[in-house]
Amino acid sequence: MKDHLIIFDTTLRDGEQSPGASMTKEEKVRIARQLERMQVDIIEAGFPAASNGDFNAVKAVANAIKGSTVCGLARATREDINRAGEALKNANSARIHTFIATSPIHMEKKLRMSPDQVLKQAVDSVKWARQFTDNVEFSPEDAGRTNIDFLCRVLEAVIKAGATTLNIPDTVGYTMPEQFGGLIHTLYERIPNSDKVIFSVHCHNDLGLAVANSLSAVLNGARQVECTINGLGERAGNASLEEIVMAVRTRQDLFPCDTRIDATHIVPASKLISGITGFPVQPNKAIVGANAFAHEAGIHQDGVLKHRETYEIMRAEDVGWGANKLSLGKHSGRNAFRNRLADLGIELESEEVLNTTFMRFKELADKKHDIFDEDLHALVSDEALTLQEHYKLLSLTAHSETGETPYANIVIAEEGKELHAKSDGSGPVDATFRAIEKILSSGADLQLYSVNNITSGTDSQGEVTVRLQKSGRIVNGHGADTDIVVASAKAYLSALNKLHSKLERAHPQV
Numbered sequence: 001m002k003d004h005l006i007i008f009d010t011t012l013r014d015g016e017q018s019p020g021a022s023m024t025k026e027e028k029v030r031i032a033r034q035l036e037r038m039q040v041d042i043i044e045a046g047f048p049a050a051s052n053g054d055f056n057a058v059k060a061v062a063n064a065i066k067g068s069t070v071c072g073l074a075r076a077t078r079e080d081i082n083r084a085g086e087a088l089k090n091a092n093s094a095r096i097h098t099f100i101a102t103s104p105i106h107m108e109k110k111l112r113m114s115p116d117q118v119l120k121q122a123v124d125s126v127k128w129a130r131q132f133t134d135n136v137e138f139s140p141e142d143a144g145r146t147n148i149d150f151l152c153r154v155l156e157a158v159i160k161a162g163a164t165t166l167n168i169p170d171t172v173g174y175t176m177p178e179q180f181g182g183l184i185h186t187l188y189e190r191i192p193n194s195d196k197v198i199f200s201v202h203c204h205n206d207l208g209l210a211v212a213n214s215l216s217a218v219l220n221g222a223r224q225v226e227c228t229i230n231g232l233g234e235r236a237g238n239a240s241l242e243e244i245v246m247a248v249r250t251r252q253d254l255f256p257c258d259t260r261i262d263a264t265h266i267v268p269a270s271k272l273i274s275g276i277t278g279f280p281v282q283p284n285k286a287i288v289g290a291n292a293f294a295h296e297a298g299i300h301q302d303g304v305l306k307h308r309e310t311y312e313i314m315r316a317e318d319v320g321w322g323a324n325k326l327s328l329g330k331h332s333g334r335n336a337f338r339n340r341l342a343d344l345g346i347e348l349e350s351e352e353v354l355n356t357t358f359m360r361f362k363e364l365a366d367k368k369h370d371i372f373d374e375d376l377h378a379l380v381s382d383e384a385l386t387l388q389e390h391y392k393l394l395s396l397t398a399h400s401e402t403g404e405t406p407y408a409n410i411v412i413a414e415e416g417k418e419l420h421a422k423s424d425g426s427g428p429v430d431a432t433f434r435a436i437e438k439i440l441s442s443g444a445d446l447q448l449y450s451v452n453n454i455t456s457g458t459d460s461q462g463e464v465t466v467r468l469q470k471s472g473r474i475v476n477g478h479g480a481d482t483d484i485v486v487a488s489a490k491a492y493l494s495a496l497n498k499l500h501s502k503l504e505r506a507h508p509q510v
């Protein structure tokens with residue numbers, strides 16, 4: 001019998017810490033349902049003490065998910081742990097993850113605490129967390145740069161205090177695979193009560209080694225890996241879930257363990273997260289990149305045609321690549337629509353929202369013959385954004401003609417007031433954004449504009465992401481439409497709506 005390797009997904013927490021990747025409560029619940037379908041063991045849903053929005057999102061995920069454990073992050077303070085305990089109280093299975101930094105540089109320069117104070121706070125916090133759940137994870141932040149003797153002292157003490165999982169973070173992505181694997185081995189050997197807990201690892205990708213370091217740790221006894229879909233996460237990101245899962249599965253000759261992940265849900269999960277966050281997946285990204293299974297060189301194509309395994313170590317369909325799934329068409333009724341959404345794990349808030357989304361589906365089906373699952377995801381995201389709108393797009397005319405200066409005429413509603421503007425620009429999208437700025441004068445700085453077709457074909461919906469920055473805040477806005485200029489206007493307004501909502505959140509590491 002092989003050991004079970006626990007997959008702890010932190011897309012909704014560390015992934016969300018990527019600048020601009022913040023997610024709404026509804027988006028988090030949709031992603032969590034996809035992770036549950038994939039059979040992720042533990043979903044870290046957020047950092048409840050960060051803001052009321054984060055608290056509510058963790059609570060909503062805890063209420064919705066039954067097949068995975070839901071985890072909330074808390075700094076090693078009673079206040080943070082109380083918030084996490086409260087947010088998770090209805091979870092079928094809950095975990096509290098508490099952490100404090102243990103490296104000399106973090107203790108001295110950031111926390112301004114002595115090692116003994118840090119040790120005491122770690123122990124107190126684990127004990128405190130145990131009153132909410134008997135599933136408590138402790139992380140010594142920046143373990144990769146922590147003195148080994150001190151690390152062993154802290155870990156031994158928190159096991160005695162009741163921690164059940166010890167997570168070893170390489171917070172700044174500093175370690176090398178052999179070194180990190182060696183660290184896990186040493187901890188097992190040196191900590192007297194190490195057999196009472198599961199060792200976990202949490203690696204960042206600053207030197208591109210997050211997956212390699214995690215796998216090296218698994219070969220040295222770690223039985224939980226913290227990772228994210230598409231490797232999303234703070235700075236250069238975290239270890240990517242799809243790479244960890246498929247490396248362990250493909251090299252069963254080397255690994256003494258396997259995961260319970262249903263890998264056929266990986267590609268849909270990757271697309272969902274990339275659509276929601278607006279972070280595109282690079283084409284050559286392992287497993288989920290568009291070219292990951294494409295053979296260009298003639299000699300490769302020839303080999304694959306003769307015998308697939310000449311050039312393929314995994315099968316595309318095993319990780320969820322397949323033709324876009326035809327979902328619904330123009331004649332589909334309300335029930336078929338509702339059932340398909342349920343199959344995709346999408347639950348709409350009320351009958352009223354179902355009705356308006358269904359109307360939008362019919363409008364889309366008039367413009368586009370075949371509706372795919374990806375279209376439905378985009379439609380629901382669009383509808384959710386519309387419901388939170390302070391600025392609403394009422395109408396748009398964009399004109400472009402060879403030899404003429406493009407222009408756009410736009411009408412926006414702000415709290416019931418209609419606002420009109422016309423502007424020219426270097427192209428219809430530029431003219432549209434200028435017209436919006438003429439009305440709203442946001443002064444925000446455009447950091448990213450990207451268009452992706454949701455499915456293939458020129459009748460596909462275009463999904464636009466706009467990233468804006470203002471006064472240190474970075475937000476992503478999304479919009480989808482068969483007309484990419486309209487999708488662009490929706491995305492720009494969606495970003496402005498997010499800036500307008502001014503929700504402030506604390507950062508867990510500060």
Ligand code: KIV
Nearest residue numbers: 099139141142169171
């Ligand atoms: O990178 C890190 O150290 C973290 C901890 C909170 C586990 O994200």
Ligand code: ZN
Nearest residue numbers: 014171202234
């Ligand atoms: Zn992290």
